[in-house]
Each structure stands twice: as structure tokens, then as C-alpha cells.
Amino acid sequence: DGGITQSPKYLFRKEGQNVTLSCEQNLNHDAMYWYRQDPGQGLRLIYYSQIVNDFQKGDIAEGYSVSREKKESFPLTVTSAQKNPTAFYLCASSIFGGRQEQYFGPGTRLTVT
Amino acid sequence: AQSVTQLGSHVSVSEGALVLLRCNYSSSVPPYLFWYVQYPNQGLQLLLKYTSAATLVKGINGFEAEFKKSETSFHLTKPSAHMSDAAEYFCAVRGGYNQGGKLIFGQGTELSVKP
Numbered sequence: 001d002g003g004i005t006q007s008p009k010y011l012f013r014k015e016g017q018n019v020t021l022s023c024e025q026n027l028n029h030d031a032m033y034w035y036r037q038d039p040g041q042g043l044r045l046i047y048y049s050q051i052v053n054d055f056q057k058g059d060i061a062e063g064y065s066v067s068r069e070k071k072e073s074f075p076l077t078v079t080s081a082q083k084n085p086t087a088f089y090l091c092a093s094s095i096f097g098g099r100q101e102q103y104f105g106p107g108t109r110l111t112v113t
Numbered sequence: 114a115q116s117v118t119q120l121g122s123h124v125s126v127s128e129g130a131l132v133l134l135r136c137n138y139s140s141s142v143p144p145y146l147f148w149y150v151q152y153p154n155q156g157l158q159l160l161l162k163y164t165s166a167a168t169l170v171k172g173i174n175g176f177e178a179e180f181k182k183s184e185t186s187f188h189l190t191k192p193s194a195h196m197s198d199a200a201e202y203f204c205a206v207r208g209g210y211n212q213g214g215k216l217i218f219g220q221g222t223e224l225s226v227k228p
Contacts, residue, residue, distance in 0.1 A: 004156075016163075031214060033215065033216075039124065041218045041220065041222060042203065042218040042219055042221050043157075043203070043216075044175075044218075045215050045216075046214055048214075050214075058215065088154075090156055090157065092157075092216075093213065096214070100214075101147055101159050101162050102142045102216055103159075104149075104156035104157040104158070105156050106152070106155055106156045107155065107156050109154065
């Protein structure tokens with residue numbers, strides 16, 4: 001089955017620790033995206049990547065970092081510099097350009113205390 | 114720049130009643146519009162999309178939406194609500210090429226269905 005996997009589903013960390021969220025897709029999509037979801041605020045774009053070894057900041061990139069070493073993988077690191085990291089994180093992918101929709105993974109809920 | 118406004122953060126209907134979720138957009142280019150559904154603690158699932166073909170778009174689970182350029186709207190409807198339709202719904206417009214094709218989402222509308 002083709003799709004997007006995110007792991008883990010739930011993640012708990014202490015304040016001051018970096019944490020990396022995994023996102024893998026087997027849809028052969030070029031573009032991948034990371035969104036953050038908070039109650040009542042919809043989804044906000046953190047980072048996106050259109051091709052391997054290249055990525056761009058989204059609307060709320062501060063305190064986050066990404067890498068895109070393989071087409072299938074787009075991990076997100078939430079650093080200790082992120083002031084309010086507790087949220088639901090969603091990864092998505094799409095065919096680059098055109099009218100194509102984005103496909104979403106199941107999400108990772110990160111809780112930092 | 115593109116933007117989306119969803120009118121009503123919560124909508125409640127009775128089972129069997131019409132569902133109407135409102136979405137208005139702003140776009141400097143011909144828009145590509147999407148409706149997604151999200152069940153609790155899950156990812157988003159595409160309901161339907163408008164990509165400049167037919168203005169009335171049919172999606173999954175009996176939902177449809179009509180693109181009205183004059184009203185800059187893309188409202189989502191379903192003739193008869195089912196209990197399983199209770200979820201959060203997001204309208205989105207695709208950003209321009211220089212925005213990496215990102216999706217710009219509305220705030221979401223939570224749909225409740227009463228028995």
C-alpha cells in the first residue's frame with residue numbers, strides 16, 4: 001500500500017531536549033511538507049521541500065530544522081529553541097507543481113513538559 | 114496572496130439534515146481549492162478538489178462543493194448528514210508557484226451531528 005507514515009504517534013519530551021519526528025512516503029512524490037496544528041488555528045506550514053537536498057522555510061520555521069537526503073524521507077527536528085513545541089505535527093507530500101492535492105500522514109502528537 | 118476564511122468554527126446539524134460548511138477564498142491567480150476532513154487524532158483526508166474544470170465538484174462520502182467565482186466561495190454541502198460525518202473540515206487554497214505549492218488552510222469547522 002502506498003502512503004505516508006509518521007512515527008511515533010505520541011511523543012513526550014522534557015523541555016530543553018531536541019526531538020526528531022519521522023516522515024516517510026512511498027508515493028514517489030517529489031514535494032514534502034511539514035505542518036503544525038494547534039486548536040482553533042488550522043494548519044501552519046513549517047518547512048517544505050520540492051526536491052532532494054533542498055528545502056525552504058515556511059511560515060513558522062523558527063525553532064525547527066529539517067533535512068531531505070532521500071526522496072522518501074523528510075524528518076523534522078524540534079529544537080529547544082522552539083518556544084511552544086507542544087502540538088500535533090502533520091507531514092504531507094504531493095507531486096511537484098500543478099493542480100495536485102497533498103496527501104497527509106497520520107500525524108505525531110508531541111507533548112513537551 | 115492567497116487566503117481562506119471558513120465561516121463558523123462549529124456547526125451542528127441533526128442526522129438526515131442538510132450539511133452546509135462555508136468557505137470563502139482570496140486569490141490573485143485562478144485558484145485550486147480543496148476540502149479535507151480530519152477525524153480526531155488523525156491526519157487529513159481529501160474530500161474533493163476544484164482545479165478549474167467543472168464548477169460543481171463531487172467528492173467522497175456524498176459531499177460536493179460548488180465553485181462560485183463571483184462570490185469567491187467554495188461551500189461544502191451534503192444533502193443528508195450521517196453520524197459518521199462528525200469531524201473537523203478544512204478548506205484550503207493552493208499557494209502560488211513561488212510559494213512551493215503549499216496549501217493555505219482555513220481555521221477549520223467542527224461538524225457535530227445530533228441523533
